[in-house]
Amino acid sequence: MTESVQVTGAAAADRGGVAVRLEGLRRRFGAVQALDGLDLDLAPGELVALLGPSGCGKTTALRVLAGLEDTDEGRVLVGGRDITTLPANRRDMGMVFQAYSLFPHLTAQENVEFGLRLRRRQAGDRRRRAAEMLELVGIGKHAGRYPHQLSGGQQQRVALARALAIEPQVLLLDEPLSALDAKVRVQLRDEIRRIQVEVGITTLFVTHDQEEALAVADRVGVMRDGRLEQLGPPSEVYLRPATPFVADFVGLSNRLPGRVVNGAVEVLGARLPLIDPLAAPTGEVTALVRPEAVDVVVDPDGPGRILAASFLGSMSRATVAMPGDVLVVAQVASARLGELTPGTAVRVALHEVPTPLA
């Protein structure tokens, strides 16, 4: 593993997960290049989240690792062993699908036992292990239920238990939360992380939800057009997006007109440092500024006017119209909504954080 790989999960090395390496993967479906030379390393026990819009190749990458999809080029190595041509059923990987992957004719318990049954484990052994797994995912009391008697979140818990029961080398999570309600999603997301750390298994997690990726992963890889745009710890990806695409994808950004002068960008009267000063062009540019990096100050002489303010919970969002048809979205505390009624004159102040350009 290279030095830059930081494993923040406490479990990391001590449980001794296995290293995974994807090397120069290419895969074409008709006219679509789903994977275009993807390289990715997972340290033992690490959870890497692949993030990206639909069609970016993240699911294909996961399915290639699982052996459910062929590659046109490239290699898959697990624990240093080349398994590129190994069929899926001999790869020893636990997989959790988006939804509906439980066998409907088996109870939760029987679903979890399934992989062990295929491995011809003793009945008693099997039952014990399955019960243990169901307990681990917090669903022990529903062991006798059939999938259609379980909620979506419970089904995914069973699916996780089933994947883990066979003590796989690698855990693959293919958008396991995307079919669930927002609340259940957050709950289960945190639990997946807890279990993954507890078991210490190398995990690839595919999602299109940036919040989810940032919340659970040791490292996040943002994908676009079959390649990684950026790979790094969540804080790095969030605070220092390597490309405008990443900046855009990892959080709602304002696109504001600015000028590059002396290695910094001037936006709405503020001078902001650049993320990558060397690569920046000079002159007129578009800077990407996060809503939480914008302060709104009520000022009767301010150039801006509140256009709209929307309540989103503890934080709210205000849209400010600035001269020259520039709209700025700012994140504000909901307590301030009273003073930020539409039409109020304001000025905006931008935080001096490293800023990417579009």
Next chain:
Amino acid sequence: MAGLTLGQAPTRRGRPSARRARRQRLFRWVVVAVLAVFFLLPLFAMLEFTTRGAGGKLSFDTWKLLFNWGQLSQTYPDLSAGITASAGLVVLTVALMLVLLVPTVIWVRLRLPGLRRVVEFICLLPLTIPAIVLVVGLAPVYAWVTYFLGGSSLTLTFAYTILVLPYAYRAVDAGLSAIDVRTLAEAARSLGAGWGTVMWRVVLPNIRSAVLSAAFLTVALVLGEFTLASLLNRSNVQVAINLLGKSSATMSVAVSLAALVLAFVLLLLLSLVGRGRRRAQEETS
């Protein structure tokens, strides 16, 4: 598409999904080819049989006669009478089905949801009562029908409407399930529509293709019906074909083939209607 990419990709032996795809393709074509022979052979045989001329030559005399109505009704009056009766039965049965079943099913959905299971049960009942059984029970009923309306073959309409109930019901019911009848009706009523307007102007236009499939199925069924017509001593095209089979096998085979092709075209149209609608929905979504 899959085939192309497989061909171009560097073929690596042992790639499991590619191997399975190849195996499935082989299996698919073997099964389809074998069954295609079994199913197409009789159709081809019918064509061959009806174009068999004297001395092993091709002859289209039978077909020319079949499509020459004047001559046909002279040569085979029973056949032309059967065809006429069937045509009339088709029209009447479709009409009766539309008038009787469609409003009832909509009405029950709208106002009497508690009766839905009952109506469904009634409509599907004829599936468990074979036509040959129904005819046993219908015989006394038709004695009265003959008493009131005469012995015309067109009176078969009543029995045929019973026969098509399960098929027509399922088609209409599927159409109604695909739309949110309740919300549509409530929306229309809140805009001031009476129940009649709701049914006629709101619900019916939304299940047009379902009603159309019910009608197509009815046509296909009526054209192929033999049991009731023959045992209630009435005539239709199937009875006529059967009768004709004893004297002119060639002509009866020709009419059979023509009826089959007609049904084929009808049901093909039906599947096109269904798909056209689906495609329109996909495009708008």
Next chain:
Amino acid sequence: MSATVRHPAEPAPDPAATAPGGRSRPGRARLSRSQLGHARSLVGVVPFVAFVTVFLAIPTIVVAVGAFTGDDGRPTLSNLSALANGYIIDAFTRSILLSATTAVIGAILGALLAYALVTAKEGGLLRRIVTAAAGVLAQFGGVTLAFAFLATIGWSGFVTVFLREHLGIDLYSHGVWLFDLPGLVLVYTYFQVPLMVIVFLPALDGIRPQWREATESLGGSTWQYWRRVAGPLLAPAFLGSTLLLFANAFSAYATAAALVSQGSPIVSLQIRSALTSEVVLGQQNLGKAMALGMVVVVAVVMALYALLQRRTAKWLG
């Protein structure tokens, strides 16, 4: 269309549409407003119910009652005991044998074809053509089908002649079997296979690719997938479809009637002869007893089918 149900002079019977405190007189009406509305709504189904009563309920009752009525109009069980007659037992046996055979053959071939279709590209041409054709051929029974096979393997049929003249094979060296049970098996298969395709295809479509992939990722082989996942999941649907095919063949009459002109080997043909010559036997209602027997068999089979169908809907719906 709605003339029977609309009363323009009266307020809308729907409680939701009635203004609160309008013209309701709570003290007088025994029925609540909603009950009254319900009663009025019932008027809408009167034509349908009347029609179904005359042409479906009465015939059914005629059969059911007739089966227990003697020639003298008195209730009796003699019709039913007459069912134990050798020739009727034989007819039922042959009917069941014929139906079971064609159901099993049709189910196996139809399931194979249906599976071949789901392995093809979804919405592809092959699948569209075959399902459309199956829709037509499943309905293709009766006289037309009989004549199709006469033209194919009848005495001067295309295949018969071809084999005789070109290959020297005589299809009928062991007798003319087309007009007997073996012939019926062949001809019935022609509509059973397409019917199987139609009823079994939805179940196959309900099999999710995730199940195969989950099995694979858990270490299962193709054989294990079929034995432990797809097989058990499809079994109820397959069995149910086979039962439906059985009922379909058992109820069939027209094909056999057109093909078999001598004797009455199966029940539906026995009923024909009872209908057309009932006086001869002096047992007017024997036909009704046989008809009742048929209904019982079909009803039992269909009930089982519905049961299995419910299981399928839960798993594969």
